Amino acid sequence: MNLKPRFIQITLFFVATTSLAAQDVVDDSLQLRDIYKTSLTNGKSYQWLDYLSNEIGGRLSGSLNAELAVEYTKSQLETLGLDRVWLQPVMVPKWVRGNPEFSYIETAPGQTIPVNLCALGGSVATPLEGIKAKVIEVQSVDEIKTMSRSEIEGKIVFLNRPMQADLISTFEAYGGCVNQRYNGAKEAAKLGALGTVVRSMNLRLDNLPHTGAMSYGDTAVKDRIPSAAISTNDAERLSGLLKLDPDIKFYFKQNCRQLKDVQSYNVIGEITGTQYPNQIIIVGAHLDSWDLGDGSHDDGAGCVQSMDVLRLLKQTGLRPNRTIRVVLFMNEENGLRGGLKYAKVAKQKGEKHIFALESDSGGFTPRGFSFDGPDYKISQILNWKSLFEPYLIHYFKKGGSGADIGPLKDESVVLAGLAPDSQRYFDHHHASNDTFDAVNKRELELGAATMTALVYLVDKYGFNSIETKKPLKD
Amino acid sequence: MNLKPRFIQITLFFVATTSLAAQDVVDDSLQLRDIYKTSLTNGKSYQWLDYLSNEIGGRLSGSLNAELAVEYTKSQLETLGLDRVWLQPVMVPKWVRGNPEFSYIETAPGQTIPVNLCALGGSVATPLEGIKAKVIEVQSVDEIKTMSRSEIEGKIVFLNRPMQADLISTFEAYGGCVNQRYNGAKEAAKLGALGTVVRSMNLRLDNLPHTGAMSYGDTAVKDRIPSAAISTNDAERLSGLLKLDPDIKFYFKQNCRQLKDVQSYNVIGEITGTQYPNQIIIVGAHLDSWDLGDGSHDDGAGCVQSMDVLRLLKQTGLRPNRTIRVVLFMNEENGLRGGLKYAKVAKQKGEKHIFALESDSGGFTPRGFSFDGPDYKISQILNWKSLFEPYLIHYFKKGGSGADIGPLKDESVVLAGLAPDSQRYFDHHHASNDTFDAVNKRELELGAATMTALVYLVDKYGFNSIETKKPLKD
Numbered sequence: 001m002n003l004k005p006r007f008i009q010i011t012l013f014f015v016a017t018t019s020l021a022a023q024d025v026v027d028d029s030l031q032l033r034d035i036y037k038t039s040l041t042n043g044k045s046y047q048w049l050d051y052l053s054n055e056i057g058g059r060l061s062g063s064l065n066a067e068l069a070v071e072y073t074k075s076q077l078e079t080l081g082l083d084r085v086w087l088q089p090v091m092v093p094k095w096v097r098g099n100p101e102f103s104y105i106e107t108a109p110g111q112t113i114p115v116n117l118c119a120l121g122g123s124v125a126t127p128l129e130g131i132k133a134k135v136i137e138v139q140s141v142d143e144i145k146t147m148s149r150s151e152i153e154g155k156i157v158f159l160n161r162p163m164q165a166d167l168i169s170t171f172e173a174y175g176g177c178v179n180q181r182y183n184g185a186k187e188a189a190k191l192g193a194l195g196t197v198v199r200s201m202n203l204r205l206d207n208l209p210h211t212g213a214m215s216y217g218d219t220a221v222k223d224r225i226p227s228a229a230i231s232t233n234d235a236e237r238l239s240g241l242l243k244l245d246p247d248i249k250f251y252f253k254q255n256c257r258q259l260k261d262v263q264s265y266n267v268i269g270e271i272t273g274t275q276y277p278n279q280i281i282i283v284g285a286h287l288d289s290w291d292l293g294d295g296s297h298d299d300g301a302g303c304v305q306s307m308d309v310l311r312l313l314k315q316t317g318l319r320p321n322r323t324i325r326v327v328l329f330m331n332e333e334n335g336l337r338g339g340l341k342y343a344k345v346a347k348q349k350g351e352k353h354i355f356a357l358e359s360d361s362g363g364f365t366p367r368g369f370s371f372d373g374p375d376y377k378i379s380q381i382l383n384w385k386s387l388f389e390p391y392l393i394h395y396f397k398k399g400g401s402g403a404d405i406g407p408l409k410d411e412s413v414v415l416a417g418l419a420p421d422s423q424r425y426f427d428h429h430h431a432s433n434d435t436f437d438a439v440n441k442r443e444l445e446l447g448a449a450t451m452t453a454l455v456y457l458v459d460k461y462g463f464n465s466i467e468t469k470k471p472l473k474d
Numbered sequence: 475m476n477l478k479p480r481f482i483q484i485t486l487f488f489v490a491t492t493s494l495a496a497q498d499v500v501d502d503s504l505q506l507r508d509i510y511k512t513s514l515t516n517g518k519s520y521q522w523l524d525y526l527s528n529e530i531g532g533r534l535s536g537s538l539n540a541e542l543a544v545e546y547t548k549s550q551l552e553t554l555g556l557d558r559v560w561l562q563p564v565m566v567p568k569w570v571r572g573n574p575e576f577s578y579i580e581t582a583p584g585q586t587i588p589v590n591l592c593a594l595g596g597s598v599a600t601p602l603e604g605i606k607a608k609v610i611e612v613q614s615v616d617e618i619k620t621m622s623r624s625e626i627e628g629k630i631v632f633l634n635r636p637m638q639a640d641l642i643s644t645f646e647a648y649g650g651c652v653n654q655r656y657n658g659a660k661e662a663a664k665l666g667a668l669g670t671v672v673r674s675m676n677l678r679l680d681n682l683p684h685t686g687a688m689s690y691g692d693t694a695v696k697d698r699i700p701s702a703a704i705s706t707n708d709a710e711r712l713s714g715l716l717k718l719d720p721d722i723k724f725y726f727k728q729n730c731r732q733l734k735d736v737q738s739y740n741v742i743g744e745i746t747g748t749q750y751p752n753q754i755i756i757v758g759a760h761l762d763s764w765d766l767g768d769g770s771h772d773d774g775a776g777c778v779q780s781m782d783v784l785r786l787l788k789q790t791g792l793r794p795n796r797t798i799r800v801v802l803f804m805n806e807e808n809g810l811r812g813g814l815k816y817a818k819v820a821k822q823k824g825e826k827h828i829f830a831l832e833s834d835s836g837g838f839t840p841r842g843f844s845f846d847g848p849d850y851k852i853s854q855i856l857n858w859k860s861l862f863e864p865y866l867i868h869y870f871k872k873g874g875s876g877a878d879i880g881p882l883k884d885e886s887v888v889l890a891g892l893a894p895d896s897q898r899y900f901d902h903h904h905a906s907n908d909t910f911d912a913v914n915k916r917e918l919e920l921g922a923a924t925m926t927a928l929v930y931l932v933d934k935y936g937f938n939s940i941e942t943k944k945p946l947k948d
Contacts, residue, residue, distance in 0.1 A: 037640040165916070166511040168865055203916065365839070365895050367866060391642055392841060394868035421839050421895060423916045442639070442677065442897045 028387055028460075032453045034316045036391055039449035044311055046441040048076060048304040049363070053294040053436035060291040061331040062094025062262045069287050070265045073303065073328055077269035080311050084272070087265040090341040092331040094262045095121055097291055098255035101228065105238055106132065106249040115238070116231040117197065118209040118292060119254040120181060121334045122216070123227040126195065130253030131156065131226065133194050137242055141179050144187045153192030156250050158242075159184045160199045160235050163426065170422040171361065174201055174429075178212070185227035186217045195226045197250065199235035201426060207231045208431040211290050213334045228252055264330045266338045271310055273322040273459075280346075281355045281458055282325045283309045283451055286332030286339075286404055293434030297425065301363025301439055303328050305418070305448040312452040320459045322354070329404040332360070336403060343407030355458045357416045357451055358402025362428075363439045364420040366450040368395025373414035377463045381414070384457050393450055395419050414463065418451055502861055502934075506927045508790045510865055513923035518785055520915045522550060522778040523837070527768040527910035534765040535805040536568030536736045543761050544739045547777065547802050551743035554785050558746070561739040564815040566805040568736045569595055571765055572729035575702065579712055580606065580723040589712070590705040591671065592683040592766060593728040594655060595808045596690070597701040600669065604727030605630065605700065607668050611716055615653055618661045627666030630724050632716075633658045634673045634709050637900065644896040645835065648675055648903075652686070659701035660691045669700045671724065673709035675900060681705045682905040685764050687808045702726055738804045740812045745784055747796040747933075754820075755829045755932055756799045757783045757925055760806030760813075760878055767908030771899065775837025775913055777802050779892070779922040786926040794933045796828070803878040806834070810877060817881035829932045831890045831925055832876025836902075837913045838894035840924040842869025847888035851937045855888070858931050867924055869893050888937065892925055 039045070052059075052069060059066040070087065077085045103117035119125075136151060137158045138144055144157060159180040163173040184196045200210035209229045216224045230238065241248050267287060273279060285302025289295020306326045313320060329338035346353060357369075368388070371378045378398055385396055401415035409415060420443070428434040513519070526533075526543060533540040544561065551559045577591035593599075610625060611632045612618055618631060633654040637647040658670045674684035683703045690698045704712065715722050741761060747753060759776025763769020780800045787794060803812035820827060831843075842862070845852045852872055859870055875889035883889060894917070902908040 036642070040640045166514045168510070168920075170916075365897050392869065395866065423839050423920070424914050427914070440898050440901070442644075446642075446897070 028457065031316065031456060032387055032391070035312055035452045035456065036449040038312055038315050039308065039445045039452070040442065042315065043308055043445040043448060045304040045308040045444050045448045048307060049296060049300050049439060049444065050436060052300045052304065053296045057294045058291040059287060059289045059295055060095070061092040061264060061288045061334060062259070063291070066264060066288055066330065070267055073267045073287060073307065077267065077307060077326065080269070081314065082269045082271055082310060085269040088268055088341065088345065090264055090266055090330055090337050091261045092264040092337045093335045094259040095334060096257060096259060098125065098257065101252065101254040102130070103228070103230070103252040105241060106251060107241060107245065113237070115234045116207050116209050117228050117252050118211045119256040120198070120214040120227045120229055121211055121290065122214050122258065123185070123254070123256055124224045125255040125257055126226045126253050130251055131195050132249050132251040134247060135238065135242060135250045137239055141183050141187050144184070144191065147191065149191045152188060155193055157184065157188040157193045157196045158238060159196060160239055162199065163201060163203050165203060170203060170426050173203065174426060177201055181212055181229065182214050185214055185225050186219050189219055189223050189225045193225055195228070195252065197252065198227070198229050200229045200232055200431070201429065202232050202431070204427050205232045205236065207233050208433055210430040211292055212430045226254060228254060266330055266342055267328040268325060269310060270323060270325045271313065271320055273320050273324070275321040276462070277323050278352055279322040279462065280325060280351055280353045281322050281455055282327050282353060282405070283357045283455060284327035284329055284404055285359050286330070287328040288331050288333055290333055290430045292430065292432040293428070294436060295434060296436045296439050297362040297428050297434050298430065299332070299360045301444055301447070302359030305359045305363070305444065305451055308448040309452045309455055312448065313456065318456065322459050322462065324455060324459060332404050339404035339407050346408065353408050353413050354463055355414050355416070356401070356405040356408050357418065357454060358405045359418040359447060359451060360402045360404070361418060361422065362420050362425040363444040363447060364424060365443045366393060366418055366420050366447040368393050368397070368419045369454065370400045370417045370419050371396070371398050371414060372401045372409065374412065377414045380461070380463060387457070388450070388453065391446070391450065416454070418447055420447055502931065505790065505930060506861055506865070509786055509926045509930065510920070510923040512786055512789050513782065513919045513926065514916065516789065517782055517919040517922060519778040519782040519918050519922045522781060523770060523774050523913060523918065524910060526774045526778065527770045531768045532765040533761060533763045533769055534569070535566040535738060535762045535808060536733070537765070540738060540762055540804065544741055547741045547761065547781065551741065551781060551800065554743070555788060556743045556745055556784060559743040562742055562816065562819060564738055564740055564804055564811050565735045566738040566811050567809045568733040569808060570731060570733060572599065572731065575726065575728040576604070577702070577704070577726040579715060580725060581715060581719065587711070589708045590681050590683050591702050591726055592685045593730040594672070594688040594701045594703055595685055595764065596688050596732065597659070597728070597730055598698045599729040599731055600700045600727050604725055605669050606723050606725040608721060609712065609716060609724045611713055615657050615661050618658070618665065621665060623665045626662060629667055631658065631662040631667045631670045632712060633670060634713055636673065637675060637677050639677060644677060644900050647677065648900060651675055655686055655703065656688055659688055659699055660693050663693050663697050663699045667699055669702070669726065671726065672701070672703050674703045674706055674905070675903065676706050676905070678901050679706045679710065681707050682907055684904040685766055686904045700728060702728060740804050740816055741802040742799060743784060744797060744799045745787065745794055747794050747798070749795040750936070751797050752826055753796040753936065754799060754825055754827045755796050755929060756801050756827060756879070757831045757929060758801035758803055758878055759833050760804070761802040762805050762807055764807055764904045766904065766906040767902070768910060769908060770910045770913050771836040771902050771908050772904065773806070773834045775918055775921070776833030779833045779837070779918065779925055782922040783926045783929055786922065787930065792930060796933050796936065798929060798933060806878050813878035813881050820882065827882050827887050828937055829888050829890070830875070830879040830882050831892065831928060832879045833892040833921060833925060834876045834878070835892060835896065836894050836899040837918040837921060838898060839917045840867060840892055840894050840921040842867050842871070842893045843928065844874045844891045844893050845870070845872050845888060846875045846883065848886065851888045854935070854937060861931070862924070862927065865920070865924065890928070892921055894921060
């Protein structure tokens with residue numbers, strides 16, 4: 001890849017097709033080059049992630065580790081020479097897993113096969129002695145709704161629909177499956193089930209159970225049933241054994257519970273804009289994680305990338321026109337309290353957020369961005385696509401951004417999500433192998449640079465200059 | 475990702491901008507959908523790679539494993555119902571590593587630090603007692619050329635230029651470094667060096683030495699000096715210690731050697747074209763590998779993807795117009811004898827190859843293709859880009875294809891290389907961690923589907939229908 005000729009190509013292209021001045025395009029090309037080079041040769045994201053993952057570890061909301069992560073990231077932001085660094089208090093739920101879960105399939109009295117199982121976040125415990133019952137396998141929550149009480153009462157409901165392997169976006173495959181995990185127990189409880197187990201949200205066949213949030217909705221406390229996930233290999237085995245003998249039993253024991261809400265914090269740092277300090281651009285990610293791994297991909301990667309955006313802007317000599325904030329949100333995984341609190345405070349203060357970018361799809365090679373916002377503003381961003389071409393950033397599509405920034409949505413803000421390669425993400429998501437070794441340094445750094453590049457462009461041009469309001473074509 | 479609306483978009487685009495009929499575009503969209511779906515839900519590439527990597531292992535030319543791989547892949551191709559499967563004999567060099575290498579840095583008499591070192595492919599052995607000498611560090615082969623005999627004679631030359639981290643393509647970074655490995659010993663020998671050690675071609679800092687081919691050029695046999703690679707961590711350590719004390723010594727011992735050439739084979743399978751059987755399209759990869767790992771990424775992945783191209787064409791009900799061949803080339807790593815032999819035989823037989831596609835850049839998420847051939851033909855391929863968009867295949871660029879198919883180059887053939895994501899490739903390349911666990915099933919299958927899709931299009935449309943010969947713009 002020879003960068004020089006490419007810059008010239010881009011210049012010509014821009015002159016011909018957009019209103020950006022040729023000099024701007026040259027400047028922007030060089031600035032992006034500097035941002036990527038600095039991230040790849042002098043980035044801090046990987047070093048920060050090493051600490052967050054290996055020295056602190058999993059950071060479930062309300063845990064000691066979550067608070068250590070708040071302290072650590074705040075202290076690191078304070079080394080960057082930002083204009084402000086502060087903690088935003090937020091009360092968060094505190095769910096604890098308790099003792100390690102225990103589970104098996106009983107094919108005959110005394111004949112058992114061990115099962116890799118984990119409680120789902122928010123689930124109640126089993127009785128102290130655990131639950132042992134027959135199993136009814138279903139493929140969806142809707143299937144439960146079509147069933148009679150006699151089919152389900154006194155049984156464990158096993159939700160076993162696999163993620164759809166032929167979808168190219170694994171996030172789409174996840175979206176098509178995850179309601180089994182989230183709503184399964186609520187529906188099964190209505191028909192007298194004793195518990196639910198769900199096939200892990202994982203496209204691979206392996207032995208790792210994947211946790212994640214579930215909800216009882218308006219189910220009365222006394223009617224709540226324990227809910228757990230089993231590994232994909234165990235799901236295949238259980239399903240196969242049920243075909244041989246529908247009377248086999250399943251046992252699981254877990255003593256997780258929901259405690260009282262506790263105090264926690266969003267961690268925020270800011271470079272105040274020189275020209276338009278009241279126009280706010282945020283980059284963010286969530287600092288909490290599940291507890292089984294160390295949360296490197298979900299979402300330690302996004303946190304350290306977001307932190308490095310502000311550092312890379314400074315390292316490459318930029319003084320932003322607008323105010324650039326990094327926000328590390330607490331409690332995305334089981335409550336979204338941090339995102340809700342941030343948006344609420346912003347509204348109370350009358351802050352004008354023009355752009356919010358979240359990284360919460362893993363630290364893999366960046367492919368582009370997804371956007372949510374007015375078409376005429378997204379069209380402006382599409383004009384910058386060619387600047388990203390040398391970095392193999394091709395994907396610029398409307399549709400989705402990030403959970404934490406969602407509450408900022410209004411008729412004018414542009415929300416965006418970094419879109420990394422998704423193929424390996426659900427191999428690790430919410431499981432014990434979401435660990436530092438699964439993150440590649442260069443891929444992480446390319447993501448940080450890609451985010452910084454977009455923030456640089458939004459800061460430089462804003463969204464007000466070319467409001468042609470033409471409909472979005474791409 | 476909703477495929478239906480996307481197909482409609484593509485249709486409109488094509489009607490407006492190319493000569494392909496709207497019905498063709500719909501058909502092609504559906505065919506590509508079927509190819510990707512079949513590969514992701516019913517592919518064989520991963521299963522084949524499991525066998526090749528875990529049951530056979532590293533397949534250095536001339537080794538027993540290489541012959542086992544010939545037998546295995548031939549037998550698997552024979553299960554696919556192809557029209558012909560055969561072995562093409564080729565004599566290959568046989569270099570053997572011998573006993574495990576041994577190496578250390580001696581900071582003072584009796585004070586040693588162990589070093590992770592491996593002999594380079596083609597190197598001679600050290601004397602039986604090894605070599606211990608002072609070290610002179612250089613940054614390039616050209617630097618050696620500027621030096622005097624007195625600076626180098628009796629020393630070990632240490633070539634320590636790192637791969638350039640700010641290049642987005644790691645293959646470009648490799649290309650800018652690898653002459654240290656290939657030509658270092660030849661140049662150092664001219665000035666009386668006792669041996670050379672090269673920093674491994676690896677962008678990560680870790681403890682694994684990476685082997686690879688080196689050449690003595692026309693150096694007389696008696697003047698050849700042993701050449702080895704050390705891990706990046708060891709290279710950093712050695713360089714740091716040399717700064718403290720330029721008189722420290724380096725020791726290494728290896729007993730590798732070059733034996734006589736032995737008989738081996740290219741493995742070839744073919745579906746004969748129904749309309750134009752004399753127009754040949756090949757997909758290929760190299761079956762040999764280095765010996766330190768099991769050669770999963772380099773190039774087991776390419777072999778099983780190429781095999782699955784023919785299987786996927788059959789599975790999706792296609793009867794090719796042209797002859798489609800899979801070629802598993804022997805001896806890419808240290809001789810290219812398989813590629814040279816295949817091209818020689820093709821020429822002798824007067825075979826007309828219209829298109830050759832190689833997969834030899836790892837089994838990672840496919841990003842697109844690189845091409846080498848007449849611009850007007852590559853322009854035709856660029857017309858198909860939108861068909862690949864739903865699969866996030868964006869990269870279609872002129873520049874390079876694959877080593878094995880290189881000898882087929884003439885004024886009319888189009889050569890192509892699958893271009894997967896390159897970020898992790900050199901973490902594993904030629905090292906002991908080039909193993910099956912580093913390959914992701916979906917990424918491998920997406921690559922096989924992407925290759926199949928392009929072969930389908932080239933087979934359907936050929937290259938003769940729209941020879942507008944307009945210069946290549948992208």
